[in-house]
Amino acid sequence: MSKILVTGATGNVGRHVVSQLAEAGLEVRAFARDPERAGLPVETVHGDLTAPETLEPALEDVESVFLLWPGFSTGNAGEVVATIAKHARRVVYLSARTSGGGSHYEEVEELIRRSGLGWTFLRPGGFAANTLGWAGQIRQGVVRWPYGPASRALIHEKDIAAVAVHVLTSGGHNGAAYVLSGPDELTQAEQVRVIGEVIGRAVHWEEQPLDEARERLMEAWGEATFVDSALEAWGSFVDHPERATGTVAKLLGRPALSFRQWAHDHAADFS
Structure with missing residues (x-):
């Protein structure tokens, strides 16, 4: 084989x-x-x-x-x-x-x-796992980050994997480009709230000024072009939210996993 x-x-x-x-x-x-x-x-x-x-x-x-x-x-x-x-x-x-x-x-x-x-x-689109970057702040009860109203349909990594396995093991996918998302369109502030609810802790959003956010990201990533591109992309989701596609459900024959389910699966990472 x-x-x-x-x-x-x-x-x-x-x-x-x-x-x-x-x-x-x-x-x-x-x-x-x-x-x-x-x-x-x-x-x-x-x-x-x-x-x-x-x-x-x-x-x-x-x-x-x-x-x-x-x-x-x-x-x-x-x-x-x-x-x-x-x-x-x-x-x-x-x-x-x-x-x-x-x-x-x-x-x-x-x-x-x-x-x-x-x-x-x-x-x-956006990976739910990227919110693990807030774990330290969530333990402190406040997430300070830019663009709280930016909305995305974050996807569980298990669903990306499940689609990959489906495509690798079945026919009819040659030449296809599948746009994948989670089922929930949530702002970043709402994502923080959901994580807090799941882990049983009050967590609040605090809007971070862009210059401060850029400085922190430069310290972490060290690449100005990438930092500016990331900030621009996050900002775009305020006026142009990332929409849920429904593709995962069509391919797998079951609903995509919710962001709340993802938070349950990763609750220990925030505790």
Whole structure:
């Protein structure tokens, strides 16, 4: 039986892709920088997409690849896609819900289109897991952050993984680009309130001035272009909310997991 190679196998989404494929009894190979520490229930090989020479051995007997591109530029993506195309038949690429403008996600999509591989693109919007960045502030009872009225339909990482597994294990998805979201359109302030309700703690939103937010993000990320792009994107959701798509429910035949369910699943991370 041909194997499925999962890159990004130790990440929020990849770990669930691996476990769900394994539970379905499929042959899975996980691609990880440190296999011994990965703790995955499948064959795990050493690899790093920024070192393409590690990819070719991992592709032996592989038919399909779940691809998560690391970083925020295309880098050596062309070489990676070409290597995959030499060995595999199809790729499911975890892209992103973008508004155009030549992002690295779109550049990698174009490389895949030109590769000769069969492909499916998964384009989730905001990840619910990104709110884990507020965990320290939530423990203190106040989240100080910009754009409290910005509204998004955050998606549970388990749903992204479930869609990936569905696409990898069923037909009819070649050439499709699926825009994925959660079912709830919540402002950032409402997201904080829901987390507080789930963990049984009063948590309040405090609007942070943009210059202060930018300074903090520069300290954390160190890349001005990326910081400004992130702030601009968050601000855009105030007047143009990210809408729920319903795609998860259509593909999986069940409702997408709610943000409240995600908060229950991660309650310990906020306690």
